[in-house]
Amino acid sequence: MDLAHSPADDAFRAEARAWLRAHVPPGPLPSLETAEGFAAHRAWEAELAADGWSAVSWPTRYGGRDCGLMRWLVFEEEYYAAGAPGRVNQNGVSLLAPTLLDHGTEEQRARVLPAMATGEVVWAQAWSEPEAGSDLAALRARAVRVDGGWRLSGSKTWSSRAAFADRAFGLFRTDPDTEKPHQGLSYVMFDLRAPGVTVRPIGRLDGKPAFAELFLDEVFVPDEDMIGEPGRGWRIAMSTAANERGLTLRSPGRFLAAADRLHALWLERGSPPAGAARVADALIGARAYQLFTYAAASRFLAGERLGPESSLNKVFWSEYDIALHETALDLLGEEGEAADTGWAEGYVFSLAGPIYAGTNEIQRDIVAEQLLGLPRGRRR
Amino acid sequence: MRFLLDTEQRAFAQSLDAMLGAAGTPAVVRDWSRGEQARGRALWSRIAEAGVFALAVPEAYEGVGPRPVELAVAFVELGRHAVPGPLVETVAAAALLLDPGPAERFLPALASGAEMVTLAREGSYAVDGDAATLRLALTPDGLRLAPGHGPVHASLDPARRLTRLLPGGELLTPDPPAERALLWARLATAAQALGVGLALLERTVAYVGQRVQFGVPVGSFQAVKHRLADAKIALEFARPLVLGAAVTMSPADVAAAKVSACEAAYTTARAALQLHGAIGYTAEYDLSLWLTKARALRTAWGSADACRTEVLRGHG
Numbered sequence: 001m002d003l004a005h006s007p008a009d010d011a012f013r014a015e016a017r018a019w020l021r022a023h024v025p026p027g028p029l030p031s032l033e034t035a036e037g038f039a040a041h042r043a044w045e046a047e048l049a050a051d052g053w054s055a056v057s058w059p060t061r062y063g064g065r066d067c068g069l070m071r072w073l074v075f076e077e078e079y080y081a082a083g084a085p086g087r088v089n090q091n092g093v094s095l096l097a098p099t100l101l102d103h104g105t106e107e108q109r110a111r112v113l114p115a116m117a118t119g120e121v122v123w124a125q126a127w128s129e130p131e132a133g134s135d136l137a138a139l140r141a142r143a144v145r146v147d148g149g150w151r152l153s154g155s156k157t158w159s160s161r162a163a164f165a166d167r168a169f170g171l172f173r174t175d176p177d178t179e180k181p182h183q184g185l186s187y188v189m190f191d192l193r194a195p196g197v198t199v200r201p202i203g204r205l206d207g208k209p210a211f212a213e214l215f216l217d218e219v220f221v222p223d224e225d226m227i228g229e230p231g232r233g234w235r236i237a238m239s240t241a242a243n244e245r246g247l248t249l250r251s252p253g254r255f256l257a258a259a260d261r262l263h264a265l266w267l268e269r270g271s272p273p274a275g276a277a278r279v280a281d282a283l284i285g286a287r288a289y290q291l292f293t294y295a296a297a298s299r300f301l302a303g304e305r306l307g308p309e310s311s312l313n314k315v316f317w318s319e320y321d322i323a324l325h326e327t328a329l330d331l332l333g334e335e336g337e338a339a340d341t342g343w344a345e346g347y348v349f350s351l352a353g354p355i356y357a358g359t360n361e362i363q364r365d366i367v368a369e370q371l372l373g374l375p376r377g378r379r380r
Numbered sequence: 381m382r383f384l385l386d387t388e389q390r391a392f393a394q395s396l397d398a399m400l401g402a403a404g405t406p407a408v409v410r411d412w413s414r415g416e417q418a419r420g421r422a423l424w425s426r427i428a429e430a431g432v433f434a435l436a437v438p439e440a441y442e443g444v445g446p447r448p449v450e451l452a453v454a455f456v457e458l459g460r461h462a463v464p465g466p467l468v469e470t471v472a473a474a475a476l477l478l479d480p481g482p483a484e485r486f487l488p489a490l491a492s493g494a495e496m497v498t499l500a501r502e503g504s505y506a507v508d509g510d511a512a513t514l515r516l517a518l519t520p521d522g523l524r525l526a527p528g529h530g531p532v533h534a535s536l537d538p539a540r541r542l543t544r545l546l547p548g549g550e551l552l553t554p555d556p557p558a559e560r561a562l563l564w565a566r567l568a569t570a571a572q573a574l575g576v577g578l579a580l581l582e583r584t585v586a587y588v589g590q591r592v593q594f595g596v597p598v599g600s601f602q603a604v605k606h607r608l609a610d611a612k613i614a615l616e617f618a619r620p621l622v623l624g625a626a627v628t629m630s631p632a633d634v635a636a637a638k639v640s641a642c643e644a645a646y647t648t649a650r651a652a653l654q655l656h657g658a659i660g661y662t663a664e665y666d667l668s669l670w671l672t673k674a675r676a677l678r679t680a681w682g683s684a685d686a687c688r689t690e691v692l693r694g695h696g
């Protein structure tokens with residue numbers, strides 16, 4: 001039982017801190033859900049990548065530092081403590097990259113990862129469909145075999161950042177006649193500017209086009225853009241969904257920094273007693289999440305497989321994030337309504353947490369059935 | 381960094397679990413609540429033999445401590461089995477008896493289980509003052525050996541027998557490390573509460589898996605599942621706070637652990653009672669032994685508010 005980092009990890013932390021101090025933009029970038037903000041964030045990714053900081057855990061040959069899970073956590077703590085911008089390529093880095101590292105070909109990794117690291121290609125996730133939300137296996141968009149590849153048709157929706165992104169990855173039905181809905185699905189990458197693709201941006205609560213609907217009409221995808229074997233898409237996708245909910249989507253660094261900022265806001269406001277308990281709970285929650293993650297990472301590094309427990313993370317961080325932002329807005333009082341405080345944007349973003357990456361209702365089912373062993377309900 | 385219990389620590393927890401399971405603690409608790417202490421004292425000796433109290437006592441005084449991580453691990457098990465008695469108070473007393481004189485005089489017997497210690501702060505009850513062999517009082521002029529105790533008051537946890545200590549008695553030290561004792565008391569309480577919560581969850585999961593209504597186990601209803609999933613989440617995020625606090629022993633970390641473990645245990649208690657239905661509301665059913673303790677531990681050694689204040693004070 002040890003919470004001290006190794007001297008080498010401490011040196012890594014110091015190096016990251018020094019780099020971030022020298023490079024993090026002095027003020028916040030414009031919202032990444034706007035064209036201008038997207039471009040600014042893309043440029044920031046390039047700056048990170050130039051010195052090898054955009055995907056520290058990847059192998060060096062793809063632009064990473066091969067630095068392992070613990071150092072990634074350390075990096076993230078420094079990253080958010082430094083007030084560095086949100087990551088426009090989050091979907092790519094936390095979902096597609098691990099998928100390719102586990103299931104992709106060497107050719108795919110070499111082609112996709114370096115351009116992702118620099119922000120030259122920003123990725124969107126095209127899983128959900130109008131009729132397939134929580135019941136993702138109900139998806140209907142098709143991929144039909146043609147010479148040298150596949151043709152995609154159908155529609156996808158709620159695709160984060162697709163309004164400005166370059167490419168997307170998603171699940172398509174390659175075999176419509178399977179016994180079970182999870183079978184006959186395939187995992188493919190496609191170009192959002194290919195002929196036959198229409199992107200319709202959708203405004204989220206505050207009107208910003210944070211996601212989009214995609215209409216696909218006979219969009220050609222070459223064979224080399226199929227990930228893994230055709231028909232095996234569900235299994236591949238589920239192995240990354242655990243990533244999304246688990247260790248990599250929301251690192252503790254983000255909440256530690258947010259709790260610090262909340263605490264500073266409370267002090268700035270004269271430490272109102274009415275807010276004290278909620279601010280304390282935010283500090284406690286961030287610490288709990290950090291230590292929970294350290295424990296999970298320690299088990300992972302000791303060779304244990306982390307499975308359904310990622311659902312614990314998902315529910316915890318998503319509810320935590322909302323409570324933290326609600327506290328900040330309440331502390332700000334009437335000022336909190338003004339959308340140009342960073343807190344308002346954070347609040348709007350936090351509200352979606354219990355919905356995406358698998359709704360919290362579904363995550364609670366997983367906790368109850370797979371971790372507590374309660375009887376399965378009526379859900380396939 | 382390896383934030384993981386080692387094999388020895390896990391084996392320690394397992395052996396305590398096995399020992400306490402075999403001891404049939406529910407019957408011991410019921411005796412204890414009636415003021416019949418024989419079985420409770422026998423269990424106390426076994427816990428001491430397993431080395432639990434020695435973890436709080438330095439080697440110089442026949443202990444093996446201080447070892448807060450192992451102590452936290454042990455108290456989780458004591459909580460899981462609803463062990464009665466002034467467990468936390470005895471550990472806090474060990475942290476208090478730092479002066480060589482009193483330390484030499486009391487700690488070896490405390491480590492061996494020969495002394496069962498209760499401890500009262502100014503104005504607070506001394507838990508199990510009628511059973512304790514050593515009653516310590518923190519008074520404005522220092523740490524005193526109380527000459528006795530007043531009448532026993534019922535607690536809403538029948539296993540906690542509340543007493544006031546009589547004033548006066550020998551002054552052991554004028555300047556005891558009260559903050560240090562509070563730290564150990566809070567850590568032990570947090571760990572014990574976590575154990576209480578884990579037991580409540582375990583028992584409730586088992587119950588809803590076999591209780592049939594409308595032709596299916598009630599545990600297959602989503603409203604039931606989700607309440608238990610929330611309890612699981614609360615407990616699983618309290619656990620690393622308890623262990624992390626034991627590693628750092630910083631007042632803010634220990635206070636955070638206390639709030640979160642006690643709140644998680646209490647949330648779980650509310651769910652456990654609700655999901656058991658009427659049977660859960662009876663004293664005769666064993667669930668009550670944990671339900672009432674979850675409530676009592678929540679305010680023992682610092683309310684949620686007091687602990688949150690400590691968290692804010694400690695944040696740089």
Ligand SMILES: Cc1cc2nc3c(=O)[nH]c(=O)nc-3n(C[C@H](O)[C@H](O)[C@H](O)COP(=O)(O)OP(=O)(O)OC[C@H]3O[C@@H](n4cnc5c(N)ncnc54)[C@H](O)[C@@H]3O)c2cc1C
Pocket residue numbers: 124125126127128129132133134135157158159160161211352355356357358359360361362379602
């Ligand atoms: C901001 C945001 C970004 C997103 N980004 C992406 C993206 O980049 N790519 C992508 O593919 N998708 C994305 N999504 C979509 C997201 O994955 C879906 O919204 C999610 O899977 C839920 O599907 P749904 O919205 O259709 O809700 P539904 O599935 O229709 O659910 C509606 C309600 O019913 C509940 N419900 C459904 N089934 C059950 C059940 N069995 N038990 C109990 N309750 C149930 C749900 O929990 C929910 O509360 C995003 C969503 C949001 C809000």
